[in-house]
Amino acid sequence: MVRAVRRKQGSKKGPTIYDVAREARVSVFTVSSVINKTGQVGRSLHCRVEAAIKKLNYRPNLLARSLAKQQTHTIGVIVPDIANPFFPLVVRGAEDAAEKAGYHIVLCSSDNDPAKEEVYLELFLSKRMDGILLTKAPGSLSPHLRQIVNGLGVPIVLMMRTCGDLKADTVLTDDYQGAFEAVSHLARIGHQRIGLVGGPKNVSNGRARWLGYRKALKAFNLDYESNLVAEGDYRIESGYRAGLSLLPLRSDAFYVANYLMTVGFMKAADEMGLRCPEDFGLVSFDDYPWLGCFQPRLTTVDLPKYELGTASAHLLLERIKGKVGPPLVRKLKPRLIVRESCGFRLRKRDAVSAEGSQLTLESEQS
Amino acid sequence: MVRAVRRKQGSKKGPTIYDVAREARVSVFTVSSVINKTGQVGRSLHCRVEAAIKKLNYRPNLLARSLAKQQTHTIGVIVPDIANPFFPLVVRGAEDAAEKAGYHIVLCSSDNDPAKEEVYLELFLSKRMDGILLTKAPGSLSPHLRQIVNGLGVPIVLMMRTCGDLKADTVLTDDYQGAFEAVSHLARIGHQRIGLVGGPKNVSNGRARWLGYRKALKAFNLDYESNLVAEGDYRIESGYRAGLSLLPLRSDAFYVANYLMTVGFMKAADEMGLRCPEDFGLVSFDDYPWLGCFQPRLTTVDLPKYELGTASAHLLLERIKGKVGPPLVRKLKPRLIVRESCGFRLRKRDAVSAEGSQLTLESEQS
DNA sequence: TTGTAGGCGTTATCAA
DNA sequence: TTGATAACGCCTACAA
Numbered sequence: 043m044v045r046a047v048r049r050k051q052g053s054k055k056g057p058t059i060y061d062v063a064r065e066a067r068v069s070v071f072t073v074s075s076v077i078n079k080t081g082q083v084g085r086s087l088h089c090r091v092e093a094a095i096k097k098l099n100y101r102p103n104l105l106a107r108s109l110a111k112q113q114t115h116t117i118g119v120i121v122p123d124i125a126n127p128f129f130p131l132v133v134r135g136a137e138d139a140a141e142k143a144g145y146h147i148v149l150c151s152s153d154n155d156p157a158k159e160e161v162y163l164e165l166f167l168s169k170r171m172d173g174i175l176l177t178k179a180p181g182s183l184s185p186h187l188r189q190i191v192n193g194l195g196v197p198i199v200l201m202m203r204t205c206g207d208l209k210a211d212t213v214l215t216d217d218y219q220g221a222f223e224a225v226s227h228l229a230r231i232g233h234q235r236i237g238l239v240g241g242p243k244n245v246s247n248g249r250a251r252w253l254g255y256r257k258a259l260k261a262f263n264l265d266y267e268s269n270l271v272a273e274g275d276y277r278i279e280s281g282y283r284a285g286l287s288l289l290p291l292r293s294d295a296f297y298v299a300n301y302l303m304t305v306g307f308m309k310a311a312d313e314m315g316l317r318c319p320e321d322f323g324l325v326s327f328d329d330y331p332w333l334g335c336f337q338p339r340l341t342t343v344d345l346p347k348y349e350l351g352t353a354s355a356h357l358l359l360e361r362i363k364g365k366v367g368p369p370l371v372r373k374l375k376p377r378l379i380v381r382e383s384c385g386f387r388l389r390k391r392d393a394v395s396a397e398g399s400q401l402t403l404e405s406e407q408s
Numbered sequence: 409m410v411r412a413v414r415r416k417q418g419s420k421k422g423p424t425i426y427d428v429a430r431e432a433r434v435s436v437f438t439v440s441s442v443i444n445k446t447g448q449v450g451r452s453l454h455c456r457v458e459a460a461i462k463k464l465n466y467r468p469n470l471l472a473r474s475l476a477k478q479q480t481h482t483i484g485v486i487v488p489d490i491a492n493p494f495f496p497l498v499v500r501g502a503e504d505a506a507e508k509a510g511y512h513i514v515l516c517s518s519d520n521d522p523a524k525e526e527v528y529l530e531l532f533l534s535k536r537m538d539g540i541l542l543t544k545a546p547g548s549l550s551p552h553l554r555q556i557v558n559g560l561g562v563p564i565v566l567m568m569r570t571c572g573d574l575k576a577d578t579v580l581t582d583d584y585q586g587a588f589e590a591v592s593h594l595a596r597i598g599h600q601r602i603g604l605v606g607g608p609k610n611v612s613n614g615r616a617r618w619l620g621y622r623k624a625l626k627a628f629n630l631d632y633e634s635n636l637v638a639e640g641d642y643r644i645e646s647g648y649r650a651g652l653s654l655l656p657l658r659s660d661a662f663y664v665a666n667y668l669m670t671v672g673f674m675k676a677a678d679e680m681g682l683r684c685p686e687d688f689g690l691v692s693f694d695d696y697p698w699l700g701c702f703q704p705r706l707t708t709v710d711l712p713k714y715e716l717g718t719a720s721a722h723l724l725l726e727r728i729k730g731k732v733g734p735p736l737v738r739k740l741k742p743r744l745i746v747r748e749s750c751g752f753r754l755r756k757r758d759a760v761s762a763e764g765s766q767l768t769l770e771s772e773q774s
Numbered sequence: 775t776t777g778t779a780g781g782c783g784t785t786a787t788c789a790a
Numbered sequence: 791t792t793g794a795t796a797a798c799g800c801c802t803a804c805a806a
Binding site for chain 1: 469514531
Binding site: 058059060070071074077078080102103104105106107108109110111 | 798799800801802
């Protein structure tokens with residue numbers, strides 16, 4: 043009982059459960075039971091405890107609780123870059139879902155750097171996160187790390203990107219399908235030579251978008267011209283460079299595999315005095331609220347970002363709760379939104395029958 | 409020494425410092441000294457310990473360390489909404505600065521709801537965050553909470569918004585100045601009737617942008633017409649509604665106090681068949697990489713978001729380190745970026761002399 | 775129903 | 791230089 047003889051409470055550091063117990067003239071057990079609503083505590087003691095808590099302004103130290111209960115009610119989230127406009131909504135979705143379950147989020151940006159990612163993962167393990175949400179950087183998890191993860195049994199949910207050697211629950215958008223629809227749309231309205239600004243081939247969704255492009259070309263009997271294709275890294279600069287090299291080739295249209303690259307691409311077009319959709323058609327990937335307000339209004343494939351976050355968090359929370367079973371994969375449906383950048387208005391002679399595809403004409407919505 | 413007799417290591421939960429000590433046939437103190445590079449440990453023991461750590465794949469439990477050292481190396485961040493494109497870069501700045509100092513971030517979105525904010529603040533205190541970065545929701549901190557904060561001595565840095573009753577370090581952008589420059593620019597190029605879509609008056613930067621607007625009108629001897637003014641909440645919908653009500657009044661130009669409201673405003677203009685800058689001039693607030701690539705290219709006031717985040721984190725880290733002194737206020741300079749939405753190209757007859765203002769013609773940069 | 779005391783995994787004090 | 795051992799603040803069998 044050395045503890046009860048501690049400092050005369052106050053002065054930084056806040057009151058502890060012992061202070062409350064002393065104040066209420068009960069044991070720490072009683073206080074604990076009251077706080078956690080566990081076990082039956084008599085009316086009078088209950089009141090005394092609550093009064094003491096209020097009087098001392100007591101807040102339980104969640105650090106100590108986490109240590110004792112072996113759970114932090116915190117989940118670690120690693121995204122490539124929170125400043126990439128794709129991820130904020132994903133994170134917000136995860137945050138909301140987590141919050142609803144009493145969990146909170148620590149956020150890290152890996153910059154797609156496997157080394158950084160590894161550091162953060164180790165951090166999460168050391169901080170005893172209850173679970174991890176991960177948009178994997180290129181490359182596989184180091185065996186060393188995988189061993190720890192498995193040993194510790196910390197659940198991980200992969201977001202947006204699979205990772206070959208990591209068997210874990212995964213939530214994806216169907217980028218293969220999305221890319222296929224994007225390019226199909228271009229083909230359907232009459233474009234013949236369709237270029238690609240693709241994502242990095244060393245991440246799964248980069249490959250998927252690439253494959254969807256090729257599949258669509260095949261489906262419409264269009265040639266694959268390797269010189270009309272460029273690989274980017276999802277950032278503005280790479281889209282810009284791709285624009286500089288691809289635009290002079292004067293193909294009919296382009297599919298650009300994400301928004302940031304589209305921004306760079308458009309900048310290049312602007313500098314070269316090329317206009318969209320008059321000089322080239324364009325379908326982008328990933329929609330934003332402002333795309334409909336500025337010219338050219340981008341035809342794009344909307345990805346359910348918020349839902350991606352919530353779904354991932356839900357899966358993770360299930361695992362944290364102890365659910366067992368083989369890894370689950372959820373694939374969310376993208377949705378083609380047709381505006382003008384594709385050249386649809388210019389070529390509406392080839393009327394598009396909806397064909398049961400996930401097509402949305404923006405003028406129809408809202 | 410009961411502890412050493414614990415479970416036969418392994419099977420979830422990972423090894424503890426005791427396991428390492430036993431493995432290396434030393435005391436926990438020795439292990440701890442090696443890990444923290446504190447105190448002198450003999451060569452041979454040092455090696456034995458390192459070997460044991462490697463062999464057992466030992467990672468210190470940061471939770472336990474935090475409890476013992478009374479510091480978590482974690483800072484709590486509350487922003488109104490991480491999905492508002494303004495904040496990701498701020499958070500990224502804070503994250504980078506924190507990371508560099510060995511700190512990490514837990515992120516919460518308050519939705520500008522004081523109640524939610526209070527819950528999160530209490531959470532941060534309970535989780536013993538070393539410091540807090542806060543973009544205050546409207547209203548003042550509850551006295552109850554302020555008492556705790558003060559009592560606990562947890563440093564807080566206010567970002568973007570002041571809070572009357574909370575004396576704390578603060579990092580702002582000079583929104584008064586920014587708004588003044590925005591509106592002055594409109595006036596300078598010949599606009600006479602200038603409307604305002606302002607931010608919420610119950611947050612400090614909303615007021616500042618409002619005041620800058622009025623100051624500029626005065627400076628250019630323009631009338632303040634209250635019917636040309638609308639109060640929004642920084643979200644798209646409010647900008648849209650403002651557009652619907654203000655645009656029919658056919659004033660020359662508008663200053664819209666943030667990007668999201670501009671998006672809504674443009675949507676309204678689009679629906680009404682009004683074009684910018686032909687039918688009305690517009691200056692927005694807050695710049696993004698894609699603003700230069702789409703029409704109308706927005707003239708806007710760039711706010712140093714990333715720097716806002718880093719500066720805030722730096723200030724906070726200083727306080728965490730124990731720096732004392734009166735609350736500091738840092739005000740970051742905004743920068744007017746002139747593109748076409750203001751109508752500058754249309755009216756370039758009134759040539760703009762730079763006048764030493766922070767004006768940037770986009771064609772000059774890059 | 776309530777209290778006692780040991781455990782969670784570190785750090786830190788104080789002897790040896 | 792090392793080693794016991796008491797904090798850190800909470801939870802929770804086990805006792806009473």
